[in-house]
Amino acid sequence: MKEIFEVIKPGLSTSIQDLGRAGYQKYGIPTSGAMDAFAHRIANLLAGNQEEEATLEIMLMGPQLKILQDAVIAIGGADLSATIDEAPLQPWKSYRVYSGQILSFGKPIYGTYAYLAVKGAFLIEEVMESKSxxxxxxxxxxEGRILQKGDRLIAGDTDLTSVRAGRYLKAVDTPNYEQHRPIRVIAGPDLAAFSNETYQQFYQESYRITEQSNRMGYRLEGKALPHAEEADIISDAVLPGTIQVPANGQPIVLLSDRQTTGGYARIATVITADIPFLVQKRIGSEVQFLSISLERAQADYLQQQRYLQLLRTGLNH
Incomplete structure (x- = not known):
C-alpha cells in the first residue's frame, strides 16, 4: 500500500469509478460507475488488474499527475493526448512509469472519457460495495468528489514482477469512436405512448447531443417527438441506455448517474454493446438510432463478453 499519484492539476472532471453500485436501486441509490465500462475493463486488464477494479475516469481535459512510486499503468478509451514527461502515450496500451515522472493529458483527439488503471488498483474505501x-x-x-489539486491517491499491491508493460490491443480490436454509425436500440416498454409515425420519425431523424448532457444522461435535440396522448407515465424502472421522451419531445438517454425510476415515456433502450459508442461522442455530435431485435442485442452482448474472456485469458499467459 503506497501513495502512487499526486494531483498537480485536476482536469475538467476526474473521478474514481468502477463497474458501479449494484443492488441498491431499490433504496433510491444510482449505480454510477464508468460511463464506458468496456474501456474501463480493458484498461484494468492491460494493467494486470481484475476488470472490476476502480480506475480514474477522465473527461476531455485530463489531469496532470506526479508519479510517486514506480508503477505499471494503462489507458483505455478516449485519446486525450497522454504524455509521460512529454513523451506521448498511446491509448489501449500499458506502460512502466517511474517515481518523479509527470503524467499529463493534453488536447482531446477522439472520444470523451479515458480510463487510467494502475497495477495494484486504487485503494479506496467502498460505499455500498462500490468505489464509484x-x-x-x-x-x-x-471523499465523494472529483479530484482536486493536492490529492494523493494510494494503490494496493505494487509488485511489478507479476505484470509486464507494453501489453496492448491490436488495431483491429480497438473501438472506433469516430466511425459514423447509428446507435442500435431495442424498442422501449411504453409502446402505446407513441404513434407509428413518431416511431418512424425517431429512427429517420438525427439528434444533436446538447451542452446539458452529463453523467446522468445525454440530452438530445432535434425534431420533437410527439406523444400519442401525454408524456407522463406511472414512475417505472429505468436502465443504462433508457431513452425517455419528456413533454417537450426531446429525447434523453439515461446513463451512469441516472435516477432509479422515471416518469416519462420510454421510446427505446440503447443496447449494452453500443453504450460506449454513444458516451464517447462529443457535445454537438449528431446521433441516429437503429432498431434491432432483442435477440440480436443479446448476441452482440455475448460476443463482447467472449472477447473480454479471450483477452483475459491471453493476458494471463
Whole structure:
C-alpha cells in the first residue's frame, strides 16, 4: 500500500469509478460507475488488474499527475493526448512509469472519457460495495468528489514482477469512436405512448447531443417527438441506455448517474454493446438510432463478453 499519484492539476472532471453500485436501486441509490465500462475493463486488464477494479475516469481535459512510486499503468478509451514527461502515450496500451515522472493529458483527439488503471488498483474505501463516485450525494470515490489539486491517491499491491508493460490491443480490436454509425436500440416498454409515425420519425431523424448532457444522461435535440396522448407515465424502472421522451419531445438517454425510476415515456433502450459508442461522442455530435431485435442485442452482448474472456485469458499467459 503506497501513495502512487499526486494531483498537480485536476482536469475538467476526474473521478474514481468502477463497474458501479449494484443492488441498491431499490433504496433510491444510482449505480454510477464508468460511463464506458468496456474501456474501463480493458484498461484494468492491460494493467494486470481484475476488470472490476476502480480506475480514474477522465473527461476531455485530463489531469496532470506526479508519479510517486514506480508503477505499471494503462489507458483505455478516449485519446486525450497522454504524455509521460512529454513523451506521448498511446491509448489501449500499458506502460512502466517511474517515481518523479509527470503524467499529463493534453488536447482531446477522439472520444470523451479515458480510463487510467494502475497495477495494484486504487485503494479506496467502498460505499455500498462500490468505489464509484456519485458526486450529487457526495459518496464513494475520493471523499465523494472529483479530484482536486493536492490529492494523493494510494494503490494496493505494487509488485511489478507479476505484470509486464507494453501489453496492448491490436488495431483491429480497438473501438472506433469516430466511425459514423447509428446507435442500435431495442424498442422501449411504453409502446402505446407513441404513434407509428413518431416511431418512424425517431429512427429517420438525427439528434444533436446538447451542452446539458452529463453523467446522468445525454440530452438530445432535434425534431420533437410527439406523444400519442401525454408524456407522463406511472414512475417505472429505468436502465443504462433508457431513452425517455419528456413533454417537450426531446429525447434523453439515461446513463451512469441516472435516477432509479422515471416518469416519462420510454421510446427505446440503447443496447449494452453500443453504450460506449454513444458516451464517447462529443457535445454537438449528431446521433441516429437503429432498431434491432432483442435477440440480436443479446448476441452482440455475448460476443463482447467472449472477447473480454479471450483477452483475459491471453493476458494471463
Amino acid at each position: 463516485t456519485y458526486v450529487p450525494a457526495g459518496i464513494g470515490g475520493f
